[in-house]
Amino acid sequence: MEIVRAFDAIWAARWPILDGIANTLLISGLSILFGTALGVGVGLLLSYGGRIVRFFVRVYSDFLRGTPVFVLILACFYILSVIGLQLTAFQAGIFALMLFCSSHVGEIVRGALQAIPPGQTEAAKSIGLTFRTTFFSVLLPQALRQILPTWVNTATEIVKASTLLSIIGVVELLLSVQQVISRTYLSLELYFFAGFVFFLINFVIEKAGRIVERKIAIPT
């Protein structure tokens, strides 16, 4: 291994690589943000929607979860432009990741709401709370705590999935590293480096999730 050359190459390309990292974080952050917002809606419709609404949201969710993210990204990139919606690769990629994220968050939210014992709703009703208050004061706070760990998992999945945007030409971390590889042929060292940076990002997310989890845990 040409460790020294690899470090030199990485150091020489530090700005583009940092740009790539920033892009990866931006892509992941935006997708998770929008995806979560959309996903909470999906989860609510799955839990409380009428029969017909539920059916369509179910199809939406199943379709997105059954399609590989990579296919989703390619489909969004190409199909949207064919039907006249001119998104850049960057926008199309975020759009695809957002859809993917929303279907997963939707299921998580639905699962969490379902896991709350019905006695909670009944107790809330019995002290005269309306559905709105019941949802915001009783159900949501409990659901959120349950959602957090799986949601953090989804977040790391999205960070990983953001690499797939490299294939449609978005210069995120992986592609920025591949650009260095194409100049230096140091594939072993540089792929290792890329993997390590992704590991670090996700490791930090995981640990942060743990800390928050512990902070908001209900004392027993």
Place this chain on the structure above:
Amino acid sequence: ADKLQDVLDRGYLIAGSGSTNAPWHFKDENNELVGFDIDMLRLIAKGLFDDPTKIEFVNQSGDARIPNLATDKVDVTCQFMTVTAGRAQQVEFTHPYYREGVGLMLMANGDYANHAELLAAGDDVTVSVLQNVYAEEMVHAALPEASVDQYESVDLMYQALNSGRSAAAATDQSSLSWFIAQNPDRYLDAGYGWNPQSYSCAVKPGDQRWLNFVNSVLHEAMTGVEFNTYAASFKKWFGAELSPPKIGFPVEFK
């Protein structure tokens, strides 16, 4: 629609290419997009605005080349695109600006100096080549008796050559020239090329004026006023001097 007018009004060219293939299109040490494809695109921008920097690059993967043209994401694509009849039904190709082929790379201080010597050595030579269904057949078209070692990646192939496990490496002439240009005293070109294919830029079909314009730029780069720019670029990426076109009767009509 008049693409040429649109581009002129816009004030810059939107050009599609990749970023991970030297010497065609890749990022140099300063993170600038450079390469032979990129130079061609800059020539077009220079033709349009008299300023080769009036250009916005869209980074695209290989299979995005045609869709991005068709959906007007780019005005023109120059991305080592092999001309085939099938593709010509989807896009309109410009004049070719490079003829790709397979070449043989040798060690400068090795046992063989050119294709003839390799041929003479018969089955004593081993040729390393990028793995591919047609690899063996392809090598045997040039060296019928040579034995063939297939490798999965380009750098491995070069390593085989370096370590003496093969006497020659068969690969695209462009990457071969690039490598030789990078390491001037270590390698040499056996001087034999085969398996030809043309590289052209491509535009969306149906706009003759735009196509003509791009064609004119490329044509004059190879034969006319911009020849020096083209030749300098050729020398830079492929390490070879071009002799200027003969003055007098136009070469292409001979």
Place this chain on the structure above:
Amino acid sequence: MSSPVLEIVDLHKRFGALEVLKGINLTMHQGDVVSLIGSSGSGKTTLLRCVNLLEEYEDGVVAVAGEQIGYTKKNGKRVRLSEREIARQRAMTGMAFQHFNLFPHMTAMHNVMLGLIKTRRMKKDEAHSVAEKWLERVGMLARRDHYPGQLSGGQQQRVAIARAIAMNPQLMLFDEVTSALDPELVNEVLSVVRDLAKDGMTMLLVTHEMQFAHDVSSKVIFMDDGRIGEEGPPDQLFRQPKSERLAAFLKSSKFS
């Protein structure tokens, strides 16, 4: 005599094909304590849940303090009240559940305060002092900042009762409030209920504790397969059961 706190007239309730309540009539006045006993599946819980509108009922009338619960007549047709109206009516009764159903993410104090603030629209301070008063009454003031997970079953149940009572309901409903508790914890809860009865709270309770039903009730109702099998003062019901089914039920539940 004032108008009855609870009036149930010919109440019918079915789950799909299964008729669970087959015409129940019951009138309770201020200060009455009525116990529902009967074998499993006889419809006791369902009756309570109809009064609190946790179940819809198809036929008959349930009225609390003279107001029909859950439905109204519109153009001669029976229509369900709005979500908001129903929420208001539910707050007229308080309910304690078998499994306490405390809100696990809130302290004892906040469990009690939530309804006061959101439904009774009290200011925080006021809700706080009302909640304090009731936590004190059930002997849980010292634990006001504990979360349900930090309390024993009996303690949780006492907080749950405080949460219901604090809403100042006209009528308290208790559904087997001790049957999920370990034997040694049963008494601390029963004595809270007993105290409330002494103070004149109107209460309708389902229980399997026969001795307790006997001691605390002004009237006992034996539910039998969705009907009122027998009813009357506790002494009469427990000592001189008229029907064989009641006698058999009492025997199996070892009342002595």
Place this chain on the structure above:
Amino acid sequence: MSSPVLEIVDLHKRFGALEVLKGINLTMHQGDVVSLIGSSGSGKTTLLRCVNLLEEYEDGVVAVAGEQIGYTKKNGKRVRLSEREIARQRAMTGMAFQHFNLFPHMTAMHNVMLGLIKTRRMKKDEAHSVAEKWLERVGMLARRDHYPGQLSGGQQQRVAIARAIAMNPQLMLFDEVTSALDPELVNEVLSVVRDLAKDGMTMLLVTHEMQFAHDVSSKVIFMDDGRIGEEGPPDQLFRQPKSERLAAFLKSSKFS
């Protein structure tokens, strides 16, 4: 007299800092039935588990049929036997657990057959007929194709006993085999154990059923904080306890 089936000499066992067995001595001969009684945490289960090598012990000797269990001396040092040796020794004793621990994915029949085939290396046919014999003995032959999940607790425990006995152990260990059972199921299991005792099986058992211990044992041992507090024939131990602690223990466990 033949060599003892079980011989325990000055057995010590600690969990970290906690010394759980503080020097136990016990000799059992063919046909002996010894009951261990004592309050919770006194070390009864641990003693049994040391005999069956489910726990390692630090000091002292446990020998079954004259062979030291789990350890040997090598160059003057005490070393643990090989995994394979230990497995062989474990099969010399049979154990029945409080929670039955049947293999949930096998029928009653296969539960009994597994050890016969894998440890005793019987042919399938032979194992089958041995298993049939023992399932019959515990009255479970009719249910031989049921899975544990389809059996009541008492039935599961009887299969578990058959599984242990079928291995033809020198010594049977029973650890509170009835304490996870509903009261009405206790007797069906105790009568199986009683029958085995009558047939001369050597047995060491932990039980909270004092009457049963009294009836079935040749000797009763009162464990007290990791030591043998008192031991003797059942009548003597239950009727005339010498120590106050035993008297108190017997009182609290309502032996009458």
Place this chain on the structure above:
Amino acid sequence: MDYNFNFAAVWRDFDLLMSGLGLGLILAVISIAIGCFIGLLAAFGMLSKNRAIRWVSAGYVSAIRNTPILVLILFTFFALPQLGIRFGKIESFIVTLSVYSGAYLTEVFRAGLIALPTGLREAGLSIGLTEFGTKLNLIIPVMFRNVLPSLSNNFISLFKDTSLAAAIAVPELTFYARKINVETFRVIETWMIASLMYVLACYVIAAVLRQVETRLAIPR
């Protein structure tokens, strides 16, 4: 928008798509089978008494789960050969997906092992089985049945990951879809068909696995 659907081009190459789907399934099955084996080893490793083994197992799981699979695929294919470890592209993908799925399955198996009652092992020992015999006859069969539902979820998402084999030119479904796309430019049609094929395949896999679950369920 006036887009004229034309599926003819896609149908013409439908057998290619089908063969791609078939290859994807084969890749998934082989990799997951190997992954199960790795996962079992690592799961036992994580519960081992030996600290070093625990550490190695946990490190493996954490490193692999937090690294994008695309990076792993490229690393195996382009970088490992530099260390003299070289596979063909299909083998290379199988290696990657096996190692990747192994990390996910480790978590599944570990959870399953923890949930087993300790009595199961002890009962096995008490009838004279060795530790290994206990694992083979009791622990693994019971644990396996218990984790089947979460195993199914993992199977499906690992199957979807075969779409990434296209990145190293393994001719599976996504690879052919991209190829047809470039050749015919029937973008919408191609991706619609491809995603539908994935979704249906996922449904079929889920149904099959549910069958397996009921077939293997322990009667009670």
